Amino acid sequence: MPRRTATMLASTLIFIALLCAGVLIPVPYAEMSPGPTVNTLGKAGDEPVLRISGRKTYPTGGHLNMTTVRVTGADYRMNLVETVYGWLAHDQVVVPHETLYPDGQTEEQSTQENAEEFSQSQESAKVAALRQLKIPVSSQVVVSTVVKDTPAQDRLHAGDVIRAVDGTAVEEPGDVAGLVTRHQxxxxVVFTIVPAKEAAAAEKAGKEPTVVDEVTITTARSPESGKAIVGIQAGLDHTFPFTIDIHLADVGGPSAGLMFALGIVDKLTPGDLTGGEFIAGTGTIDDDGKVGPIGGIEMKLVGARNAGAEYFLVPKANCAAAAADIPKGLTLVKVDTIADATASLEKIKAGRTGELPACTKG
Known part of the structure; x- marks a missing residue:
């Protein structure tokens, strides 16, 4: 066999071997890519994303799109070829697997966590929107979760309203832990509670609950801190003056909070908040209307622009990353609160886009 032919054959075999290795050898990376966007003013399937009853609503126009990111599953292991392709592609991001699934988190655990965060983001979006509109929202401290095999199991239940601990009234979830840890x-420790069923029935009837119980629990030692615990997580439950339903399946995580809140504000106020423009965005939101950072901002920008968005509301903390690679034709708008966002929407509507707070790389 001629030397040149032998060299070419050997090179070909080496290439094939390397290619096979690249396909077969898993690497500890995961991939993020643009997901679908959904107009919070429109429908998801046959159902409106936002449905409000018991309060006058107004026609809306334009788009206030929430954005999503697709990620590879917890059990999926990328190979070397996929990883290199992802690094080179503009519309994909490759990150260490543990970034998306820390501490060996399973697919089921990730889905459950995302569902819980999504539910909480909806609740906070409602509160933030109504507070922005100066509509009163009442709140009460409740048992959010009861940890298995702790003193509170079978004594307290999720949804129980916590009125007081050792006779001291509680106003915030943090008050509960503070009062419990005063003990050795x-x-x-004595909890004054309204049982969950009684609280729900009273809220539905629009009356004050008539059943109030006192539950005495012997504290245990926390294996982490050594302090006294009973084994509950306290949270806030809100009572709204009318019904706001958010319908959106197959979406998780907290990052749609801002866009839900803006959609609610738009539906409850006369006029068109968007001015008919296509606006997308992202950001967590808390009860006070503070907008927080999210993951996958680069992919959300690409997804929004592909859907037709011309403006994108970016959490302040994500601005530097977003500004590093802006899709052509997309204007980034920096927001820190729901008040910032509504003010910027008014400027877009009025055509005063030169006044919009911009994202910068620095």
Whole structure:
């Protein structure tokens, strides 16, 4: 066999071997890519994303699109070829697997966590929107979760309203832990509660609950801190003056909070908040209307622009990353609160786009 032919054959075999290795060898990376966007003013399937009853609503126009990111599953292991392709592609991001699934988190655990965060983001979006409109929202401290095999199991239940601990009224979830940890492990603590069923029935009837119980629990020692615990997580439950339903399936995480809140504001106020423009955005939101950062901002920008968005509301903390690679034709608008966002929407509507707070790389 001529030397040149032998060299070419050997090179071909080496190339094939390397290619096979690249396909077969898994690497510890995961991939993010643009997901679908959904207009919070429109429908998801046959159902409106936002449905409000018991309060006058107004026609809306334009788009206030929430954005999403697709990610590879917890059990999927990328190979070397896919990883290199992802690094080179403009519309994909390759990140360490543990970034998306920390501490060996399973697909089921990730889905459950995302569902819980999504539910909480909806609740906070409602509160933030109504507070922005100066519509009163009442709140009460409740048992969010009860940890298995702790003193509170079978004594307290999710949804129980916590009125007081040891006779001291509680106003914030943090008050509960503060009052419990005043005790030494093994001491008794007294919870004044309205049972969950009674609280729900009273809220539905628009009346004050008539059943109030006192539950005495012996504290245990926290294996982490050594302090007294009973084994509950306290949270806030809100009572709204009318019904706001958010319908959107197959979406998780907290990052749609801002866009839900803006959609609610638009439906509850006369006029058109968007001015008919196609506006997309992202950002978590808390009860006070503070907008927080999210992951996958680069992919959300690409997805929004592909859907037709011309403006994108970016959480302040994500601005530097977003400004590093802006899709052509998309204007980034920096927001820190829901008040910032509504003010910017008014400027877009009025054509005063030169006054919009911009995202910068620095």
């Amino acid at each position: 492990p093994g001491e008794k």
